[in-house]
Amino acid sequence: MLTLYGTELSSRLLLGTAQYPSPAILMDAVKASETKIVTVSLRREMAGGKSGDKFWSLIQSLGVHVLPNTAGCHTVKEAVLTAQMARDIFATDWIKLEVIGNHDTLQPDVFALVDAARILTTDGFKVFPYMTDDLVVAERLLEAGCEVLMPWCAPIGSALGPLNLHALRALRGHFPDVPMIVDAGLGRPSHAATVMELGFDAILLNTAVAKAADPVAMAAAFAKAVDAGHMACHAGMLEPRDVAVPSTPVIGKAVFS
Numbered sequence: 001m002l003t004l005y006g007t008e009l010s011s012r013l014l015l016g017t018a019q020y021p022s023p024a025i026l027m028d029a030v031k032a033s034e035t036k037i038v039t040v041s042l043r044r045e046m047a048g049g050k051s052g053d054k055f056w057s058l059i060q061s062l063g064v065h066v067l068p069n070t071a072g073c074h075t076v077k078e079a080v081l082t083a084q085m086a087r088d089i090f091a092t093d094w095i096k097l098e099v100i101g102n103h104d105t106l107q108p109d110v111f112a113l114v115d116a117a118r119i120l121t122t123d124g125f126k127v128f129p130y131m132t133d134d135l136v137v138a139e140r141l142l143e144a145g146c147e148v149l150m151p152w153c154a155p156i157g158s159a160l161g162p163l164n165l166h167a168l169r170a171l172r173g174h175f176p177d178v179p180m181i182v183d184a185g186l187g188r189p190s191h192a193a194t195v196m197e198l199g200f201d202a203i204l205l206n207t208a209v210a211k212a213a214d215p216v217a218m219a220a221a222f223a224k225a226v227d228a229g230h231m232a233c234h235a236g237m238l239e240p241r242d243v244a245v246p247s248t249p250v251i252g253k254a255v256f257s
């Protein structure tokens, strides 16, 4: 089981709800992924009117936890206000905190992120901060009261997969007891398996499933990859070695002439 802020979850895959070809495909993909948490952007809900209401009813019908996010926010003020509105609208104190610092890479502004996280944890929020893979930022976010971290593996929507395995490995190694969810930039199930093999606790993704030719099948494939990587990590993986070692016994082999 995965435990996040005291909530036990039977899945290690978190799914975004944007960009699916249709609401029906989104619903089927969520089911196929077996996720227990979906992220929802407050901005989308605020689109309001009929489509906003419909979307919210659909999300509620999924029977999973909702993790609202502050996608699209660029300042501390904007992110804090968005989080407070999300708490009222979605009736949850969970917030995925995004404070974007660069338009091209959608890289988080880690300084603003730490400031916003401190304000929100003091206000009782359970903050899931979307961060870079930086050790010092991780330390500051923990000091600010975050109990879960969400390092990126590549820019949002890029599908590049883990760009800096060294940094991810270092993060995992320095904070072995902090739940960490690798978020954004995954393109294929093998990327998910790779980061789970490093010992991360979960994966959050959206684009690679929503934009797949068959989002439902891709959601199922990611679910299997996440579980496979997690199982492998705890099964004791063989370390790579430079020499060849026969995998079949050489002693007592039959000699044919």
Ligand SMILES: CC(=O)[C@@H](O)[C@H](O)COP(=O)(O)O
Binding pocket: 015, 016, 017, 018, 039, 069, 071, 096, 155, 156, 157, 158, 159, 183, 184, 185, 186, 204, 205, 206, 207, 208
């Ligand atoms: C849904 C969500 O929260 C995204 O902002 C998230 O970071 C996913 O990134 P990808 O779309 O690259 O999977």
